[in-house]
Amino acid sequence: MRVFPYKRPAGEISFRVTSVRQEREGRYQHDLETTAFSTQERVVALHRVERDDWESVRLGISATLPDRELADGPWTEVAVIAVLTEKATNSRTTVQLQRGPGAGSAWTGHLRFWRSAYRSRADLSVMVVATVDGVRGRVIGRAADNWLVDLTARAPARQREMTVNEVDFHAGPEWLRPFRDAPWLVETSGDMPTVHLNTGFDGVSDLLNSGGSVLEKAVRDMLAAQIATDVWTAVFHSAVSDLEVDEYGSPQWPGGWRDAVLRGMLADVLPDHSETDALREIHARRIASSGWNELQPRINYAAVRRAKVAKNLGTAIRVLDVSQRGSKA
Numbered sequence: 001m002r003v004f005p006y007k008r009p010a011g012e013i014s015f016r017v018t019s020v021r022q023e024r025e026g027r028y029q030h031d032l033e034t035t036a037f038s039t040q041e042r043v044v045a046l047h048r049v050e051r052d053d054w055e056s057v058r059l060g061i062s063a064t065l066p067d068r069e070l071a072d073g074p075w076t077e078v079a080v081i082a083v084l085t086e087k088a089t090n091s092r093t094t095v096q097l098q099r100g101p102g103a104g105s106a107w108t109g110h111l112r113f114w115r116s117a118y119r120s121r122a123d124l125s126v127m128v129v130a131t132v133d134g135v136r137g138r139v140i141g142r143a144a145d146n147w148l149v150d151l152t153a154r155a156p157a158r159q160r161e162m163t164v165n166e167v168d169f170h171a172g173p174e175w176l177r178p179f180r181d182a183p184w185l186v187e188t189s190g191d192m193p194t195v196h197l198n199t200g201f202d203g204v205s206d207l208l209n210s211g212g213s214v215l216e217k218a219v220r221d222m223l224a225a226q227i228a229t230d231v232w233t234a235v236f237h238s239a240v241s242d243l244e245v246d247e248y249g250s251p252q253w254p255g256g257w258r259d260a261v262l263r264g265m266l267a268d269v270l271p272d273h274s275e276t277d278a279l280r281e282i283h284a285r286r287i288a289s290s291g292w293n294e295l296q297p298r299i300n301y302a303a304v305r306r307a308k309v310a311k312n313l314g315t316a317i318r319v320l321d322v323s324q325r326g327s328k329a
Contacts, residue, residue, distance in 0.1 A: 006132040007074055008140045011066020015082070015126040015143050018108075019060030020044055022051050030054075038156035042145060044124075045153040056114045059084075063097055063107040063126050063143070075130035075140060080107040084149060086122035087242075093117070097126075115151070122149045123255035139247065146255050163192050168200040186231050188238035192257060195231060215323050218316040228307035229300075235261045236269075236299055243283055251283040268302035269295060 016039050020032040030051055037044040046057065061082050070078055080097040097109040111124075124147040132138045150156075167173070169180040176196060179185050183201040187194045199205050207220050239258035243251040253259050266278040273281055285291040304310070 006135070006138060006140075009066050009069045009073060009075075009128075011069045013063070013065055013126065013128060013141045013143045014145070015061055015063035015147075016042075017044055017059050017124070017147055018062050019058075020046075021058040021060075021110075022046075022054035023056045023058065023112075024051075024054055025056075036156060041157050042147045043153070043156040044147065044149045045156040046149070046151045047154050049154060054115060056112055058110045058112045059124070059149070060110055061095075061097060061108065061124075061126070065107060065128065065141075075132055077131040077136065078140075079129050080126060081129060082109065082111050082124065082126050084111055084113055084118075084122050084124050086118050086120070088121075089117065089119050091117040091122070113149075118149075118151060120150070120152045121256050122151075123147070124149055146253065146259075148255060163194040164197060165194055166197045166199050166205055169196070169198045170200045184227055184230070186234040188234050193231060193235050193238075195227060215319050218312075218319040221312045222316045225307045225309045225312040229303050229309060232261075232265070232303035232306045233299065236265050236303065240282055240286055243279075245283075251279050253279065264306065265299070265302040268305060269298045 017037050020036055022028075022030045022032060028051075032050050036046070036049045044059065046054075059082075063080050063082070065080065080099075082095050082097055084093045085091065091113075093111060093113040095109050095111040097107040099105055099107050113122075126143040127139055128141040129137050130140050132140065167176065169176045169182065169185075176185065180198070180200060183198050183204045185196045185198070187196060197205050197208070204223070207216070207223060235257070239254060239261045242258060243254060245251050254262070262279065262282075263275060266273070266275060266282065270278040270281055282295070285295060
């Protein structure tokens with residue numbers, strides 16, 4: 001657990017999106033149906049939802065804080081800030097939430113952002129700042145779970161799939177040509193992991209898209225498991241290397257697919273740690289290099305598990321054994 005040089009509240013901080021309004025200057029303000037955002041998934045979907053010519057969006061936000069603890073603590077000038085950020089564009093929009101009348105009231109407000117400033121997926125978070133020990137603007141808490149504002153999705157669901165791109169590495173984009181001998185390549189620099197399948201490598205694309213005999217299916221599934229292992233390994237390393245830290249050096253959950261990858265794999269990479277402690281430990285080992293190499297077998301194990309290599313290998317061995325015995329009969 002990280003030790004801070006000042007006191008912070010221990011109570012839970014949470015928030016949710018309560019409304020979504022599309023706007024176009026001088027033309028309309030249109031409130032979206034609740035099907036455009038999901039409290040369970042913590043996602044707002046904005047791609048071709050209701051209207052497609054919107055210029056800005058107002059997100060209604062409601063945050064709940066441990067008010068009794070805040071009232072009894074050493075904090076003054078408490079402020080609740082909602083923050084929308086996107087790494088791809090380096091965009092950042094903030095708004096200060098206001099506390100409602102009466103004890104126990106939620107902190108609410110509207111965050112407006114412009115479509116031109118964001119490209120695809122942005123993370124919405126809430127933090128609490130206050131004056132502590134005479135120092136203004138200290139962060140004393142954050143909501144545990146962020147929301148995803150997705151400008152590319154029609155349904156409010158957290159997409160954990162990958163993109164598959166079939167392309168001839170020899171004749172395709174210039175950057176792929178040095179890898180012309182590779183059957184596939186995993187790219188993690190975009191908003192979604194992409195597997196580039198080399199159609200110039202004889203048989204790979206045909207095998208993955210085939211039905212065929214039981215033996216052919218077993219080989220296909222083994223090949224898919226191998227590709228999946230490479231994907232899980234690549235996306236984990238990408239997620240770890242791209243972590244942002246707060247003002248005290250603590251790593252922050254990244255949001256989007258990187259968030260899902262880390263939460264899923266850290267349980268196998270560092271099984272004796274809580275999610276938060278595992279994130280801190282993996283970040284510390286990578287930055288310091290100490291103990292990073294020792295984790296590689298655990299990372300490979302986590303990737304193999306998610307790719308279901310053992311299941312597919314076992315099936316392939318059984319099918320091959322049956323095939324060989326049948327040919328000898």
